[in-house]
Amino acid sequence: MKTPKLAYVVEDDPITSSITKLILRKSLACEKVQTYANGQRAFDHLSAALHNGTDLPDLIVLDLNMPLMDGWEFLDAFSCLHLPTSVCVFILTSSIHPDDIMKAAHYKEVHGYFSKPLDDHNVERMQRLFQTCGE
Amino acid sequence: MNQGSAEAELYQHLMTNTVIFDFLQTQVLDGLWYQDVQAPTHEHDWVSPTFWRTLGYEPDQVPAGPTPWRATMHPADLALAQLHLEACLQDPQHVYDHLLRCTHRDGSVVWLRGQGLLLHNEQGTPTRLLVALRNITKEKHAEAYAEEIANHYGLILSNQSVYIVKTDTRGDYTYANDIFYERFGYGQDIIGTSSLLSIIEEDRQKCLAMVMRCFEEPEVGHQVILRKLSSDNTVKSNHWELKGTLNEQGQVEEILCVGYDVTLLVENLQKSQHLLDVTSQQNIRLQNFAYIISHNIRSHSANLTSLVQLLTEAEDEEQHAMFLQMLQTSTQKLAETIVNLSDIVAVNSNVNKPKERRFLKAEIDRTLEALSVLIHQHKITMDVQVPADLAITVVPAYLDSILLNLISNAVKYRAPQRPAVIRLRTYQEPSFTVLEVQDNGLGIDMVKNRAKLFGMYKTFHDNEDARGVGLFITKNQIEAMQGSITVESEVGVGSTFKVYFNENA
Numbered sequence: 001m002k003t004p005k006l007a008y009v010v011e012d013d014p015i016t017s018s019i020t021k022l023i024l025r026k027s028l029a030c031e032k033v034q035t036y037a038n039g040q041r042a043f044d045h046l047s048a049a050l051h052n053g054t055d056l057p058d059l060i061v062l063d064l065n066m067p068l069m070d071g072w073e074f075l076d077a078f079s080c081l082h083l084p085t086s087v088c089v090f091i092l093t094s095s096i097h098p099d100d101i102m103k104a105a106h107y108k109e110v111h112g113y114f115s116k117p118l119d120d121h122n123v124e125r126m127q128r129l130f131q132t133c134g135e
Numbered sequence: 136m137n138q139g140s141a142e143a144e145l146y147q148h149l150m151t152n153t154v155i156f157d158f159l160q161t162q163v164l165d166g167l168w169y170q171d172v173q174a175p176t177h178e179h180d181w182v183s184p185t186f187w188r189t190l191g192y193e194p195d196q197v198p199a200g201p202t203p204w205r206a207t208m209h210p211a212d213l214a215l216a217q218l219h220l221e222a223c224l225q226d227p228q229h230v231y232d233h234l235l236r237c238t239h240r241d242g243s244v245v246w247l248r249g250q251g252l253l254l255h256n257e258q259g260t261p262t263r264l265l266v267a268l269r270n271i272t273k274e275k276h277a278e279a280y281a282e283e284i285a286n287h288y289g290l291i292l293s294n295q296s297v298y299i300v301k302t303d304t305r306g307d308y309t310y311a312n313d314i315f316y317e318r319f320g321y322g323q324d325i326i327g328t329s330s331l332l333s334i335i336e337e338d339r340q341k342c343l344a345m346v347m348r349c350f351e352e353p354e355v356g357h358q359v360i361l362r363k364l365s366s367d368n369t370v371k372s373n374h375w376e377l378k379g380t381l382n383e384q385g386q387v388e389e390i391l392c393v394g395y396d397v398t399l400l401v402e403n404l405q406k407s408q409h410l411l412d413v414t415s416q417q418n419i420r421l422q423n424f425a426y427i428i429s430h431n432i433r434s435h436s437a438n439l440t441s442l443v444q445l446l447t448e449a450e451d452e453e454q455h456a457m458f459l460q461m462l463q464t465s466t467q468k469l470a471e472t473i474v475n476l477s478d479i480v481a482v483n484s485n486v487n488k489p490k491e492r493r494f495l496k497a498e499i500d501r502t503l504e505a506l507s508v509l510i511h512q513h514k515i516t517m518d519v520q521v522p523a524d525l526a527i528t529v530v531p532a533y534l535d536s537i538l539l540n541l542i543s544n545a546v547k548y549r550a551p552q553r554p555a556v557i558r559l560r561t562y563q564e565p566s567f568t569v570l571e572v573q574d575n576g577l578g579i580d581m582v583k584n585r586a587k588l589f590g591m592y593k594t595f596h597d598n599e600d601a602r603g604v605g606l607f608i609t610k611n612q613i614e615a616m617q618g619s620i621t622v623e624s625e626v627g628v629g630s631t632f633k634v635y636f637n638e639n640a
Contacts, residue, residue, distance in 0.1 A: 093430075
């Protein structure tokens with residue numbers, strides 16, 4: 001089974017961020033997890049990694065409502081980067097607004113929409129979707 | 136035979152033969168009443184069989200009694216007949232002619248017209264009265280019916296305030312009814328003037344279009360609502376039906392316009408439309424609000440669920456303690472969120488909080504007083520150009536909160552590299568007093584953030600103590616007072632917030 005090597009958790013709430021990091025490592029057997037408090041920070045690191053040729057993430061777990069650069073803006077910027085390897089992007093949000101779910105479906109970069117909490121059921125679905133990602 | 140001899144011959148016949156008299160009294164008249172004017176008992180009076188037939192009695196069915204005909208006659212009319220007789224006795228010139236109501240055998244009223252001739256004996260003393268009776272019941276009924284119809288339509292026309300107007304083909308008045316003159320304060324001098332110009336300007340095109348259709352399709356009603364200034368200087372909406380009337384050559388000769396006042400109807404329609412708009416807006420707000428609540432509560436409850444799970448699976452004491460600490464923080468945050476939400480619910484559910492007149496300048500001064508330490512500490516220049524006597528109608532607590540929020544935001548997001556200036560000024564717009572709060576601070580990227588500026592939990596600067604509820608609450612409070620808020624901002628230049636206080640609501 002394929003497991004993530006490097007995951008980005010983009011989330012402004014520190015507690016949610018810590019929890020997500022823990023669960024990714026424990027349940028998804030993620031090797032390394034880096035957390036970022038908003039889209040801007042995650043994007044800055046991602047472009048720097050691309051530029052410097054350091055490790056690129058194969059999984060990004062993205063919140064939607066964040067200051068400075070929110071999830072949507074991150075996705076817009078991300079899609080312009082043209083990464084050499086495939087990255088599996090999951091939205092993990094507490095929003096159940098139908099507009100958000102609809103909007104997410106329009107981004108080809110988004111491989112799954114998850115409503116918090118990240119429970120066993122969601123972890124299982126993440127695992128399954130991650131297997132088919134990049135094929 | 137010439138005319139004179141014919142007349143003589145007829146009179147000769149009449150003298151010698153009763154055929155003619157019989158024909159007249161049985162076929163032409165509906166009864167004869169022959170009275171002895173000297174016998175007050177009337178026992179010697181006589182009525183003809185035709186009279187009885189008129190009342191539905193065959194000769195062998197005539198009621199018994201000394202004077203049975205009198206029983207069929209209306210007492211008041213009998214008295215009237217007596218008066219006419221006496222008048223004739225007094226004055227030979229008096230015309231004996233009156234109405235006599237009789238009761239038909241079936242109980243209905245038969246109206247007879249009696250015309251009398253007083254007969255004298257050889258001494259010239261009046262002795263007999265011959266009354267010729269004609270049944271005019273049908274005419275009476277027709278007359279009553281016509282009167283009823285006239286009353287009916289008269290009532291309708293006078294009570295319904297229907298305008299009836301005619302114009303020539305150029306649209307100049309040729310006729311108007313009284314109600315039209317009265318309601319719009321016109322005199323006869325409007326005849327010959329343009330009906331189009333009496334309509335308010337915005338509706339003239341609509342009116343013209345309808346008149347054109349009268350030419351295309353005359354004799355069919357074309358309906359339109361037009362507004363017009365009434366004599367009390369209010370604008371009235373009138374519903375009109377326009378029809379072209381044709382002359383003998385089949386060309387439109389006149390436009391007939393029948394109209395009535397629908398001002399109340401139109402006003403109510405506009406009111407309900409407004410209400411519908413307000414309700415739809417409120418509905419959208421409430422729905423968004425429901426999503427916001429669900430989002431905010433959910434984000435914390437999700438953390439709690441996960442933490443409890445992690446706590447049960449904790450591998451050592453250290454992890455256990457860490458999760459417990461996180462659990463504590465999460466419950467605290469949930470409690471804070473609930474407090475924030477209840478603030479917002481309070482604003483949203485108390486749309487009808489009582490408003491009071493407040494002097495804006497005095498309220499601003501109080502807010503600056505409360506922020507004086509911060510203002511002094513950051514060396515901020517305050518430039519307040521608000522007239523001291525300017526009063527606005529507000530929910531006082533909301534005004535406090537709005538001023539505190541906008542001014543403290545301007546302080547919080549000042550640009551560190553230049554001396555901060557916050558400028559407050561007011562001006563009037565139709566129905567609104569506008570307060571402008573302008574700063575030269577960091578500014579907000581409006582291209583990116585316009586849509587979310589007033590959203591909940593949106594923060595735009597990397598500021599640790601930004602809660603992301605301030606502008607959301609401010610907007611809700613302003614909207615609860617039927618006002619609005621707008622913003623112009625540029626990164627590195629500053630922001631200008633404009634608060635529109637509704638002075639009509």
